Amino acid sequence: MYYAYADIEGETLNAIKALEGEIGRPLIAVKPVALKPAEIEEPALDRLRALEARLGVTLVAVEPR
Incomplete structure (x- = not known):
């Protein structure tokens, strides 16, 4: 949730x-x-994690409605 x-x-x-x-x-x-979480493949997941680390936030990819 x-x-x-x-x-x-x-x-x-x-x-x-x-x-x-x-x-x-x-x-x-x-x-x-x-929200429905989206599945993200590499290397997009690596880019997401790098941005999270840089910004100090948690990002959640979701499926569009």
Whole structure:
């Protein structure tokens, strides 16, 4: 399962901020995203890994919808 940041505002955002204040920790709201991972062959996989290392992020290749 993959997740993305949830778009929140208004009362939902206020409730999250209130709980952050109560527990003294930041909270991140995420929502599930239906994605199908793509299979990548060499050398594309090597290029993907090199870019991940250079940028300090994790990249996930997915099948187009």
